[in-house]
Amino acid sequence: MTTRLRYAPSPTGFLHIGGARTALFNWAYARRTGGVFVLRIEDTDRARSTDEYEEAILEGMRWLGMDWDEGPGIGGPFGPYRQTERFDRYERVAAELLASGAAYRCFCDSARLDALRTRQREAGETPAYDGTCRDLALEEAERRAAAGEPFTVRFRVPKDGETLVQDLVCGEVRFPNADVDDWIMVRTDGTPTYNFCVVCDDSHMRITHVLRGEEHLTNTPKQVLLFEALGLEPPAFAHLPLMLGNDGKKLSKRTGDTSLQDYRDKGYPAAAVMNFLCLQGWGLDETTTIFSLDDLVRHFDPKDVRKGGSVFDPKKFLWMAGEYLRRESLEELATHCAPFVVAAGLATEEELAERAEWFRAVLATERERIQLYSELPARIAYLFQDDDAVVYDPKAEKNARKHEGRIELLETYLEWLRPRLDPLDVDAVREATKAFVAERELRFPALFQPLRCALMGAAGGADLFDVMALLGPERVERRIRAAMERLA
Numbered sequence: 001m002t003t004r005l006r007y008a009p010s011p012t013g014f015l016h017i018g019g020a021r022t023a024l025f026n027w028a029y030a031r032r033t034g035g036v037f038v039l040r041i042e043d044t045d046r047a048r049s050t051d052e053y054e055e056a057i058l059e060g061m062r063w064l065g066m067d068w069d070e071g072p073g074i075g076g077p078f079g080p081y082r083q084t085e086r087f088d089r090y091e092r093v094a095a096e097l098l099a100s101g102a103a104y105r106c107f108c109d110s111a112r113l114d115a116l117r118t119r120q121r122e123a124g125e126t127p128a129y130d131g132t133c134r135d136l137a138l139e140e141a142e143r144r145a146a147a148g149e150p151f152t153v154r155f156r157v158p159k160d161g162e163t164l165v166q167d168l169v170c171g172e173v174r175f176p177n178a179d180v181d182d183w184i185m186v187r188t189d190g191t192p193t194y195n196f197c198v199v200c201d202d203s204h205m206r207i208t209h210v211l212r213g214e215e216h217l218t219n220t221p222k223q224v225l226l227f228e229a230l231g232l233e234p235p236a237f238a239h240l241p242l243m244l245g246n247d248g249k250k251l252s253k254r255t256g257d258t259s260l261q262d263y264r265d266k267g268y269p270a271a272a273v274m275n276f277l278c279l280q281g282w283g284l285d286e287t288t289t290i291f292s293l294d295d296l297v298r299h300f301d302p303k304d305v306r307k308g309g310s311v312f313d314p315k316k317f318l319w320m321a322g323e324y325l326r327r328e329s330l331e332e333l334a335t336h337c338a339p340f341v342v343a344a345g346l347a348t349e350e351e352l353a354e355r356a357e358w359f360r361a362v363l364a365t366e367r368e369r370i371q372l373y374s375e376l377p378a379r380i381a382y383l384f385q386d387d388d389a390v391v392y393d394p395k396a397e398k399n400a401r402k403h404e405g406r407i408e409l410l411e412t413y414l415e416w417l418r419p420r421l422d423p424l425d426v427d428a429v430r431e432a433t434k435a436f437v438a439e440r441e442l443r444f445p446a447l448f449q450p451l452r453c454a455l456m457g458a459a460g461g462a463d464l465f466d467v468m469a470l471l472g473p474e475r476v477e478r479r480i481r482a483a484m485e486r487l488a
Contacts, residue, residue, distance in 0.1 A: 003035030004208045007061075007068075008198070010042045011054035014259035017312075018213060018243055018251070019057075020064060021277040025240065026211045027066045028278075028300040038205055039071030041082045042198075044191060049084075060260040064274050065293050070205075078205040083197055090192040093200050093230070094153055094185060098138075102229035103185055105141040105151040106133040128181045129154065153186035155196075155226060163221040168238035168302045170214075175221035183222055195219055199226045202235060211238045211302055238302035241281045244309040251312050267340060267374030268317075272324035276317050280310040290323060322371030330360040330367075337363065337373045344377035346384040362470055365462040382456045383470060387478035390457040392486070400453035400487055403446045407484050410450055414480045421473035430465045454483030 007023040009015065015023075030037035039061075043049040058072065070076025080086060097103035106129075117127040133141070134156065145151055157180045165173045185196040192200075202210065217239045227234040243251045263273055274293055282305050284291045325333065338352050338359075352359050366379055382390060400406060416436060420429050437447055452458065455467050455476065468476050 001208065003030060003033040004038060004206050005030045005035060005211065006038035006040050006202070006205065006207050008040040008042045008201070009057050010045060011050060011057060012045055012048035013053055014261045015057040015060040016259050017263070017273075017277060020060065020260045020273075021243070021280055022212055022240060023061055023066060024064065024274060024277060024296070025282070025300065025302065025305070026209075027068075028296045029209065029211065029302060030069075031297045032300055035208075036069045037067075038076070038078075038207070039068040039081065040201060040205070041072060042194070044083050044194075044197060046084070056261060060264070063264060063270050064260070065270065083192075083201065086197075086201065087192070089204065090186075090197060090200055094192070094196070097155070097185070097229060098153065100229070101138075101156065103153050103155050104134060104136065105145055106154045106182075106184075107136075107141075107144060107149055107151045108132055109150070126179075131182060134182060150188045152184045152188055154182045155185050155222070155229070157182050157222075157225060163224050165217075165220050165224060165237060167217075167220075168209075168236060169241070169305045169307060170217065170239055171307075173217065173220075177221075177225075180221050180225070195222045195226070199223050199230070203227065203230060203232050207235050209236045209238065209302070211240060214239045214242050238305065240305060241307060242309040243280050243312050245312060246314075248309075248311075265374075267336075267372035268321045269324040269328070269336070269373070272317075272321040275324070276320050280312060281305050290320070318371050325371060325373070326367055330363050333363050333367065333373075334359055337376045340374050341377050341380075344381070346377055346381060358470070365466045365470065369462070379461065382458065385457075387475050388482045390454075390479060390482070392453055392457045393459055396449075396453040396457055396459040397487070399445070399459055400450040400483075403450060405446070406450040407488055409442075409447055410454065410480055410484050410487075413447060413451070414477065418473075418477065421468070421476060424465075424469050424473070426463075426465045426469050429468070430463075433465075450483065450487060451480070453487070454480050 005026040007019075007026050009019055009023075027037050029035070039058075041054060043054070054072070061068075068074065070078065071081045075081075094103065098105070108129075113129070116130060120127045133154075141151075158177045161177050163175045163177060163180070165175070167173055183195060184193055186192050201207075220237055220239075224234045245251050260273070264270070271293070274296070275289075275291060278291075278296055278300075279289070282300065284295055284299055328336070334352075334356065338349065341347055341352065342349055362380055362383065363376075366376060370376055370379065385391060403409070413433075413436065417429070417433075420432065433447075434444075437444055448464065449459075452461075452464055455464060455471065456462075461467075471479070
């Protein structure tokens with residue numbers, strides 16, 4: 001049997017990292033087993049669902065390297081793939097369940113239900129529907145409905161026995177049916193609810209495996225009972241562990257619960273995001289931390305997912321981002337960093353393209369010092385500043401000014417350096433400068449601190465002689481001369 005897995009996001013917000021992990025695991029298992037990966041949009045929340053959010057979700061999945069075999073923009077044999085386009089099917093299934101007695105109309109209004117829940121809470125009971133309309137004769141229910149009386153459609157949960165779920169991650173989970181409420185399938189306005197839609201869709205689309213977050217486990221007995229009422233075999237379920245913050249609590253905005261788009265916009269490499277999310281509950285083995293999308297596909301099995309909650313460690317995530325960034329070629333790094341340089345207003349795309357070789361040289365000096373693409377612009381802004389208006393960091397200027405002979409030393413060094421600038425042999429000038437300092441019995445900071453302030457305006461950063469090569473002879477001289485005036 002061909003495996004069929006799905007990811008079914010609601011376009012009521014951007015793709016969050018928990019949802020991205022769920023999508024990755026479903027996609028990987030479909031690819032590993034030679035199966036089908038279905039993308040289904042659960043957009044029945046009409047008030048909050050938007051085309052913008054839907055496109056952002058699709059874009060985020062593509063960014064992580066996922067594609068889909070059936071879904072929006074592709075179609076497929078079991079479409080349509082947006083729930084708002086499937087209402088006719090939900091109506092047919094609801095009618096079948098009413099006719100078979102597996103569901104019933106409930107005419108209780110919201111005021112009665114609110115009062116019922118209040119009494120139950122005051123009595124220390126778990127709020128649940130009391131079954132007032134459960135035993136209404138079908139003929140009476142149809143008469144009241146035909147007369148225009150508002151109603152919901154509830155699923156008739158068996159009141160004895162239990163529902164067994166063989167979960168691929170959690171193992172055997174038993175739910176006493178007495179603890180499962182007669183839940184609403186269709187609201188008074190005719191819109192279907194989540195648990196009803198998902199069973200209708202999964203059954204029609206022949207989904208064989210459902211991998212989803214642990215928070216959905218409590219929905220599972222409702223869905224399994226509905227599958228059985230329809231005479232269908234439920235899919236295999238695998239409920240993925242919660243993603244926890246460093247405090248051991250459910251991940252929150254404060255500890256990292258941000259959208260996938262946030263991490264992309266912060267400059268995290270897509271491959272690092274994929275890798276890190278997969279480590280939230282799964283691993284290639286006990287020791288391997290860095291692995292590729294291909295490794296994930298070759299080895300992922302939901303049975304290997306850990307039961308316990310996974311800790312989302314932002315520091316480890318940032319470290320991993322740096323590891324992936326430094327594995328990229330300079331050409332790849334230039335492609336990924338360029339949008340951030342442009343967004344910072346340092347250069348246009350055309351200007352960077354015209355100076356492609358120079359930009360790669362810039363990246364070569366900074367690659368070991370950054371962990372995110374977004375960190376680059378602040379570190380190289382000095383290269384784009386006017387030579388007579390370099391922004392001096394207060395610490396850099398303080399370091400430069402504490403050397404009394406700084407102006408004379410800069411002037412002497414410039415005269416010595418000028419014939420060596422064009423062409424500039426970085427290694428040779430670096431060693432010769434060390435000799436220049438030693439011959440004058442100076443400490444290295446006496447020259448290097450004023451010189452770094454002059455060329456970069458910073459107290460630290462890239463190798464000064466690499467900086468000279470990036471600036472070029474004329475700009476080096478102009479900056480040193482400008483510093484001699486500004487630091488006087």
